[in-house]
Amino acid sequence: MPLQGIVYILTNKNNTTLYTGVTRNLRRRLAEHKLRINTGFSDRYNTEKLVYYEVHDLLIDGIHREKQLKKWRREWKEKLISDFNPTWEDLADSIGLNEEYIQSVKEAYENGYYDTETP
Numbered sequence: 001m002p003l004q005g006i007v008y009i010l011t012n013k014n015n016t017t018l019y020t021g022v023t024r025n026l027r028r029r030l031a032e033h034k035l036r037i038n039t040g041f042s043d044r045y046n047t048e049k050l051v052y053y054e055v056h057d058l059l060i061d062g063i064h065r066e067k068q069l070k071k072w073r074r075e076w077k078e079k080l081i082s083d084f085n086p087t088w089e090d091l092a093d094s095i096g097l098n099e100e101y102i103q104s105v106k107e108a109y110e111n112g113y114y115d116t117e118t119p
Helices: 026-035 059-071 074-084 099-110
Strands: 005-011 018-023 049-056
Touching (some): 005 026, 018 059, 018 074, 026 049, 026 099, 049 059, 049 074
Antiparallel strands (some): 005 049
């Protein structure tokens, strides 16, 4: 079975910074953002609020879409987000992200275990 690609956009609590990424496991990746496991842009600008995502049947299609969105003007991204999520609420709950799952990801990293499919 081919790997899916999920393109997502995060923002900070004031919706002033946007981060676009792609992953095969959105719930795990969002947990990593919330835990600040990977340092970089998202960590530096506190982008951990999921406001948009789209699922592609093939990972390569998701990668191409991510590259496309990264070239877009901010106002185009804002319209995309507003059409999908008019109130710009954090969609973490809608993808099944909860404190228990976040804790399991944290423990996996603390124990040196990392697998893109689990937890």
